[in-house]
Structure formats: C-alpha cells, structure tokens
Amino acid sequence: MLKTVGYLGPQGTYSEEIVLNLYNKGEFRPIPFIAIDAAIRAVAAGEIDECIVPVENSLEGSVNITLDTIAHDVSLFITKEVVYPVRHNLLAQTSSRSITTIVSHPQALAQCRKTLAAMYPHAQVKPVDSTAEAARLTAASDGSYAAVGSSKAGEIYGLTVLAADIQDNAANSTRFICLERQPAGPAAAGKCKTSLVCQINGERPGRLYNILQEFAQRDVNLTRIESRPARTGLGMYIFFFDIEGSLAEVNIAAAINAVKMKCLWYKNLGSYPTYNGAK
Amino acid sequence: MLKTVGYLGPQGTYSEEIVLNLYNKGEFRPIPFIAIDAAIRAVAAGEIDECIVPVENSLEGSVNITLDTIAHDVSLFITKEVVYPVRHNLLAQTSSRSITTIVSHPQALAQCRKTLAAMYPHAQVKPVDSTAEAARLTAASDGSYAAVGSSKAGEIYGLTVLAADIQDNAANSTRFICLERQPAGPAAAGKCKTSLVCQINGERPGRLYNILQEFAQRDVNLTRIESRPARTGLGMYIFFFDIEGSLAEVNIAAAINAVKMKCLWYKNLGSYPTYNGAK
Incomplete structure (x- = not known):
C-alpha cells in the first residue's frame, strides 16, 4: 500500500508543489482536499496517512x-517541517488585453497587495478558494481575469505569465508541516524543533511572563510564540510555542514539565526535524 | 462641516452597524470603503477625519x-475601542428551496464553519468581499444561494432569515477601534487602554521575555500580546501590546520607556477609552 498524503488541492496549488517535491514519485499517493482543515481531519479519522499543510507565511503570518x-x-503530531520560498506569478490568457478582475486565494492576494495595486489600480481583487481555482477561473473568463498563482497552475490551465515574482516582499517563504497520528521517531541528525500548545491559567496575557520564565531559566530557545483565541471570549488565548531542540534534551523536557503545571490544558505536538525546501 | 467616518462598506456590513450605533445621526457623515486598509489610509492621507475598523474577533483572532x-x-492613533457582540444570520430568498452555495466574508464563514457544515454538509462555501456583498449576491442568485450576514443586510436586500445566531460560539464578539491622526485627549472617566507596537531587537521571540519583564516588574497589566511578521523573513516578528491604563500613569510610562530602549523600533498608538457596544 502506498502512503497517502493529503494537501490543499486542486491540482496546481502551492501545497501540491510542496508534496510533489517532498516525496519520490511512485512512493506515495497525493490526495487533494478542498480545504486545509478537511485534510487535517482526514488524518485524524484514519482516512489518509498524513497531510502537508501550511502553518505560517513570512508576510501574512499564521x-x-x-x-x-x-x-x-x-x-x-507534527512529524516534519519544511520551509519553502513562495514565488507568485500573475497569470492571464495569452490574448488578454485589459485586466479588470484579479483572483486568487486570499493569502496570495494579500502577499501581492501593493504590487497589484500599483500595476492595476482599478482592477477588482476577488478572493477565491485556491490559487488553482483562480487559474481555472482565469482560463474560463472572457480574457479580463488574471490569477495570482504558481507557474505550475499557469501550465495546467494554459495561461501565460504576465509578470513573475509579484510578491510585495522578496523574503517570502511559507512553513509547511506534516501531521500524523503518531509522533516522529527518534530525531535524525540535523535541526529539530518541538511544539506545544496550551491555555494559560488566568485570563491575562500578563501570565505569559511566568511561562516564558520557565523556558528562559533553563536556556531553552523559543523560535516562535503565537497566540490564538481560546474561543471562550475576548481576552482569553491559547499559546503555541515552537522550541529549538528535542524533547529528548533534559532542559527542554524539564521546562515543558514546569509549563504543564501552570496551564489549564496542554497538548504536546511532538519533536520533529526541520528542512529547507529551497532548491 | 460634519465629521467624516470611514468604515468597511458597502451598506449592510457589521462595520456600518457599529458606526451607526456609535454616533448620533446628523452629527457625522459615514463613508464606506471597499477595504479595511483603504479606510485606514484615507485617514492618514487626511481625506476623512477618522475610521472605525475591526481589530480582533473572539473566535477568529486578529x-x-x-x-x-x-x-x-x-x-x-487609536482614540477609542468598542467591543461589539456579533450575531450571524443565514439569509436567503423567501422562495428558495435547496441551498447549494453559501457566501460571505471569509471571517464570517469561519465563525460559522461548524454550524454551516452541520446544516448544509454538501453546500459549497464561497468567500466574497463582505457580508453585504454576500447578501447582494444571494438576492441576485437563482435561489440556490444563502448568505451569512447581519439582519440589516437581509433587510436591505429583501432576504429572509433562514436561521438566526448561527455562529459556532455564543461568546462571539469583535473589538473595533477608531483611528485618528491625533491622539485622544486626556482620558475621561472609565476604562482606558494604551497600545504600542514594536520590533524586538533580536530575531528570537525568546527576547520577548525581557520585554515582558519590564511590564511585570512594574505591575503593569497587559490585556493582549499579538505577534505579526516583521516582513523581513520567517522568524522575525513585531509585537502589539495592549496595556490596562493610561500613559498618564507613572508605572506605565516608566515601563514603556524601558521597553523603548530594548526595541529596534517602537510606535506609540496612544491611550484611549474603551466601551462595550452591547445594547
């Protein structure tokens, strides 16, 4: 049985590009999903083996x-992380003359907002489900549409590249993670991270200071802290921590144990290797 | 001259509802914008006096x-804050029989995701520019569309409420802020907040601990910490801090001065009163 890997489809999305780069052809079966959370839920339900999903972009954030x-x-559990540079293209029909509508995934549009506003100040910018869907709509339009997407999406739908590298910021990259039902095995050589999510006891983010103290006192390096709503009301948050190193390291394990004691709830997301996907 | 107040239009958006609630009729002129950032930029450019924009939702975050x-x-500068409960309705044509497409602003769709999936597991969920645009599309559809929006949007476009309060979580509220070119005057009686944004010297969020220390040592209460990408590459962040109290308080001014010294850059967003918009 080939390993099944879920991602945000359809054909031609950046997520597909990542998946095809990450695994050897013939060694896995890529399974497109219509939404990121649908791919994640399919792993949890045992319908597929794992999924590759974006978790953070350098311009747009989480x-x-x-x-x-x-x-x-x-x-x-997070079982690997891949950082991948994002290069956006403006795609249109070869014969198109004046672009009045620009379509793409909301995050891709956001990443090119200034460039698009300068190139087409009067065009309407419309969010759609995916960059691939944007390419499809552009190919099906009367020629007045343009899509922000990967060069692969352009190829699939027979579009021409009106402009390459239209992202507002050259340092544009996205972190993807692989999610599985079991944690990664003992860490291989190379860079490793550990992630956890917890809700801090007490409503005020001021309490975050006491949590950070547990890491700082033990020289544990955090690479990222992100708060998200606890969904119980304004002012209540959960926190994601990314830690440099593995749970197998004594100081990291001790810090996490101390943090656990101070949390309302806590979820270990595992230790995992991290790769650079740039070629 | 009437004061001009910008907001995310068109007619029937939640932002419009807030603006109409916040000011007395005849004392201001509401100016709809097609995007949140367009409204903010218009204040900066001196084209309008102020804008009312959403900054945080209890389910979806920033x-x-x-x-x-x-x-x-x-x-x-932030010159006031209003917290407003969000109540989503599912709107459709009176004669509509089977709903195959549900449209709304991406954040409204996200806030009702579970409810919609349970009610219409097979419907296509499509993001559009605003809840008002969703209502307009629904009114113009062949009857197969439904929109997530305010009851006001339903009224404007002659739609019927298929289901009320369809948000996934009853504790759904949104914080709106008013932005002006000058800071608010001396704080009136009542609750007051102070906000700042800064980039911390050093790439690692671990440095955040040193910043939080400045607040904790002086018993300054933070109500919110939010990181956003610094836009210079993955792993580099700016931080927004919301502080309970006003810059006129000695310990808050001292903490902020100490924080300033540890930052790459720092922006004072002002002290301002905070209101509860629930009626």
Missing part, C-alpha cells in the same frame, strides 16, 4: 485554520 | 490587515 484545527479539533 | 496597516503603512 495560517489560522491550521493552528485552530490542531488545537481544538484533532490530536495529531 | 484582523491582520488592520494590524499590518497600522504597524507598517501609517502613523495614526
């Missing part, structure tokens, strides 16, 4: 649906 | 475009 689903709806 | 525009693109 992918909230990924964080919220991991925190509130499933019990899964 | 409104990133608001935070990013305040931090990176303009120099404005």
Whole structure:
C-alpha cells in the first residue's frame, strides 16, 4: 500500500508543489482536499496517512485554520517541517488585453497587495478558494481575469505569465508541516524543533511572563510564540510555542514539565526535524 | 462641516452597524470603503477625519490587515475601542428551496464553519468581499444561494432569515477601534487602554521575555500580546501590546520607556477609552 498524503488541492496549488517535491514519485499517493482543515481531519479519522499543510507565511503570518484545527479539533503530531520560498506569478490568457478582475486565494492576494495595486489600480481583487481555482477561473473568463498563482497552475490551465515574482516582499517563504497520528521517531541528525500548545491559567496575557520564565531559566530557545483565541471570549488565548531542540534534551523536557503545571490544558505536538525546501 | 467616518462598506456590513450605533445621526457623515486598509489610509492621507475598523474577533483572532496597516503603512492613533457582540444570520430568498452555495466574508464563514457544515454538509462555501456583498449576491442568485450576514443586510436586500445566531460560539464578539491622526485627549472617566507596537531587537521571540519583564516588574497589566511578521523573513516578528491604563500613569510610562530602549523600533498608538457596544 502506498502512503497517502493529503494537501490543499486542486491540482496546481502551492501545497501540491510542496508534496510533489517532498516525496519520490511512485512512493506515495497525493490526495487533494478542498480545504486545509478537511485534510487535517482526514488524518485524524484514519482516512489518509498524513497531510502537508501550511502553518505560517513570512508576510501574512499564521495560517489560522491550521493552528485552530490542531488545537481544538484533532490530536495529531507534527512529524516534519519544511520551509519553502513562495514565488507568485500573475497569470492571464495569452490574448488578454485589459485586466479588470484579479483572483486568487486570499493569502496570495494579500502577499501581492501593493504590487497589484500599483500595476492595476482599478482592477477588482476577488478572493477565491485556491490559487488553482483562480487559474481555472482565469482560463474560463472572457480574457479580463488574471490569477495570482504558481507557474505550475499557469501550465495546467494554459495561461501565460504576465509578470513573475509579484510578491510585495522578496523574503517570502511559507512553513509547511506534516501531521500524523503518531509522533516522529527518534530525531535524525540535523535541526529539530518541538511544539506545544496550551491555555494559560488566568485570563491575562500578563501570565505569559511566568511561562516564558520557565523556558528562559533553563536556556531553552523559543523560535516562535503565537497566540490564538481560546474561543471562550475576548481576552482569553491559547499559546503555541515552537522550541529549538528535542524533547529528548533534559532542559527542554524539564521546562515543558514546569509549563504543564501552570496551564489549564496542554497538548504536546511532538519533536520533529526541520528542512529547507529551497532548491 | 460634519465629521467624516470611514468604515468597511458597502451598506449592510457589521462595520456600518457599529458606526451607526456609535454616533448620533446628523452629527457625522459615514463613508464606506471597499477595504479595511483603504479606510485606514484615507485617514492618514487626511481625506476623512477618522475610521472605525475591526481589530480582533473572539473566535477568529486578529484582523491582520488592520494590524499590518497600522504597524507598517501609517502613523495614526487609536482614540477609542468598542467591543461589539456579533450575531450571524443565514439569509436567503423567501422562495428558495435547496441551498447549494453559501457566501460571505471569509471571517464570517469561519465563525460559522461548524454550524454551516452541520446544516448544509454538501453546500459549497464561497468567500466574497463582505457580508453585504454576500447578501447582494444571494438576492441576485437563482435561489440556490444563502448568505451569512447581519439582519440589516437581509433587510436591505429583501432576504429572509433562514436561521438566526448561527455562529459556532455564543461568546462571539469583535473589538473595533477608531483611528485618528491625533491622539485622544486626556482620558475621561472609565476604562482606558494604551497600545504600542514594536520590533524586538533580536530575531528570537525568546527576547520577548525581557520585554515582558519590564511590564511585570512594574505591575503593569497587559490585556493582549499579538505577534505579526516583521516582513523581513520567517522568524522575525513585531509585537502589539495592549496595556490596562493610561500613559498618564507613572508605572506605565516608566515601563514603556524601558521597553523603548530594548526595541529596534517602537510606535506609540496612544491611550484611549474603551466601551462595550452591547445594547
């Protein structure tokens, strides 16, 4: 049986590009989903083996649906992380003359907002479900549409690249994570991270100071802290912590144990290797 | 001259509802904008006097475009905060029989995701620019569309309420802020907050601990900490702090001065009164 890997489809999305780069052809079966949380839930339900989903972009920040689903709806482990540079293209029909509507996934549109406003100040910018769907709509339009998407999406739908690298910021990259039902095995050589999510006892983020103290006192390096709503009312938050190193390290295990004692609830998201996906 | 107040239009959005509630009729002129950041930029450019924009929702978290525009693109002050309960309705044509497509603003759809999936497991969920645009599309559809929006939007477009209060969580409220070119005058009686945004010297969020220490040592209460990408690469963040109290308080002024010294850059967003918009 080939390993099944879920991702945000359809064909031609950035997520598909990642998945095809990450695994060797013939060694896995890619399964497209219509939404990120649907892919994550399918892993939790045992319908697929794992999924590759975006979790953070360097311009737009967290992918909230990924964080919220991991925190509130499933019990899964992060088993690897891949950082991948994002390069956006403006795609249109070869014969198109004047662009009046620009379509793409809301996050892709946000990443190119300034460039698009400068190039097409009067065009209407419309969010759609995915960059691939945007390419499909553009191909099906009367020629007045353009899509922000990958060059792969352009190829699939026979579109021409009007402009390459239209992202507002050259340092644009996205972190993807792999989610599985079991934690990763003993860490291989190379960079490793550990992630956890918890709700801090007490309503005020001021309490975060006491949590950070547990890490700082033990020289544990945090690479990221992200708060998301606890969903119980304004002013109540859960926190995601990314830690440099593995749970197998004594100081990290001790810090996490101390943090656990101070939390309303706590979820270990596992230790996992981290890769750079740039080629 | 009437005061001009910008908000995310068109007619029938939640933002419009807030603005109409907040000011007395005949004392201001509401100016709808097609995007949140367009309203904020219009204040900075002196085209309008102020704007009312959403900044945080209790289910979906930060409104990133608001935070990013305040931090990176303009120099404005928060002059008041209003917390407003959000009640979503499912709106459709009176004669509609089977709903196959549900449209709304992405955040409204996200706030009703579970309820909608339970009610209409097979319907396609489509993000559009605003809840008002969703109502307009629904009114113009062949009857197969439903929109998530305010009851006001339903009225404007002659739609019927298929289901009321369809938000996934009853504790759903949104914080709106008013932005102006000058800070608010001396604080009136009642609750007051102070906000600032800064980039911490050093790439690692671990440094956040040193910043929080400045507040904790002086018994300054933080009501919120939010990180956003610094836009210079993955792993570099700016932080928004909301503080209970006013800059006129000695311990708060001292803490902020100490924080300033530890930052790459720092922006004072002002002290301002906070109101509860529930009626």
